[in-house]
Amino acid sequence: MINPRTVSASRSRLAFIGIVLTVLLGACSKPVPKAEDIRPVRVLKLAAGQVTAVAEFPGEVRPRIESRLGFRVGGKIVARKVDVGASVRRGQVLMQLDPQDLQLAQTQAQAALKAAESNQQLARAELLRYQELRDKNFVSQAVLDSKSTTYQAARASFEQAQAAFRNQSNQAGYASLVADADGVVTAIEAEVGQVVAAGNPVLRLAQLGEKEIVIGIPEDKVDALRRVTDVQVRVWAKPDEVFAGKIREVAPMADPATRTFTARISLAGPSADIKLGMTAYVSFAAASPHPMLKVPLTAVFQNKSESAVWVVENNAVKLVPVRLAGPAGNDVLIAAGLAPGQTVVTAGVNFLRAGQKVRILDEQSQAGSSAVAATSGKATEAAK
Known part of the structure; x- marks a missing residue:
């Protein structure tokens, strides 16, 4: 007969031996190496080129007067x-x-004119009669002078009444x-x-006739835009039609509500289809004085309180702070921080870390594309 206690002790020893073997085998096995995380990215090779800077502002079509x-x-x-x-x-x-009160006043002025005319005629007749009596020496010169003065006064009263009547007639017409x-x-x-x-x-x-576009210009752009001569106007209703414009007037003071300077852009030969109140866009184009670098907006991100981009070197990325010069359509101009020839990550920037290995999906080069940059590299600043 088998002793139950003996069986239980045997089972406990076997379980202990199994645990010990498991620990020993685990200690002897090597850890599986973790695969290196290589991120696929899109990049752009930088090259400096001439850029046509374009500042665009929305406005409204208004009459010249x-x-x-x-x-x-x-x-x-x-x-x-x-x-x-x-x-x-x-x-x-x-x-x-x-018009009732004005018509009554006009009637009153007309009656006063008739009375003054009658007095003038009477005074004139008196003067003529006394001139004949004076010629016959029947009256003195003093009496004739008195009649002449009376006639002159009557004539002045008549002219005064005439003026009052004309004035009151104008008032009635108003x-x-x-x-x-x-x-x-x-x-x-x-x-x-x-x-x-x-x-x-x-x-x-x-008034029908000359139309113009009214826009608001930020205070930091007023002086620069005054010197721009290439001004183009488009209306939202006809985006494919472009009109030449010219700065006619810039307000001397900023608007107290928007803090922008109101500018009026006159149109050279506007289309009859441009109606008052339409939405318009005014573009100011000027070539940059020196070659500039630009990168897509997707390449720039905020690192704490500064703008930065990822630069690829030896298949790894490093964070480079940059200073921006302004937008350029879907791109942004770089004022400092980058140099021609560097490779910048344009997609996937939010998933990278310093020193991370990357795999380049494709590479866009701007080298030798200054002519393209001059036509397609337009810096568009939309002022809302």
């Missing part, structure tokens, strides 16, 4: 003849005031607000029933 019209006399508006967006012709009636030029109504600032004072703007009229 936009007038805020108002009545030359005060009164109550009784009629409005046009709406916003209406095209009007020179001399067309836009609004009317209640009850109708008419367009002083062909144009388009851009705003209505008063409505029927409103009492307005003389000179208060009631309507805005944009």
Whole structure:
């Protein structure tokens, strides 16, 4: 008969021996070497070239002249003849005031003119009669001088009444607000029933003719853009059509809200299809004074508080801080930190670390492409 205690002890010894053998075998085996992490990247070989810097700003098509019209006399508006967006012709009636008081004043001035005319005629007849009596020596010269003075006063009163009547007639005519030029109504600032004072703007009229683009220029670009002569204008509705422009005016002070300087760009022979209020884009083009380096935007990333790129050397990458000179479309210009001939990583920059081995998928070279850079390397700065 087998003793249970003997069987249990045998099992325990066998389990202990198994554990010892496992530990010994594990200690004798070598660790599997970890495969080196090699990242595939795309790169670009740098070459300096001439760059046409282009600064582009959005703007709005506005008229060269936009007038805020108002009545030359005060009164109550009784009629409005046009709406916003209406095209009007020179001399067309836009609004009317209640003419009753002005007509009464005109009637009063007309009555005063008739009275002055009668007094003048009477004084003239008196003067002629006394001149005949003086010729016959029936009256003294003093009496004749008195009649002459009376006539001169009556004549002056008549001329005064004439002027007052003409003035009051003009005032009555001012009850109708008419367009002083062909144009388009851009705003209505008063409505029927409103009492307005003389000179208060009631309507805005944009004159047809020369149009211009109004843009806002950042304060650090004003002086540089003043000297640019190659100015081109495109409208959002017709992106393929380009118009030549010219800086006509730059505001002497910055806008208090946007802190930009308002600039007006005149158009040389604009198309009739360009409507007021359209969105436009103004581009200022100027060649860089010396060759510059540029890299794709995807190659630059922020390392703490500075911009940096990955440079490939001996199939490994190192972090190089750079100073940027400005955007260039989908590229960015490099002011300092890189040199021609260096190879820069353009894709996969966020997954790299210093010293990491990389595998180049393809390599784009800019060497000997200065002519291409001059045409396609345009630095576009979009001012929002």
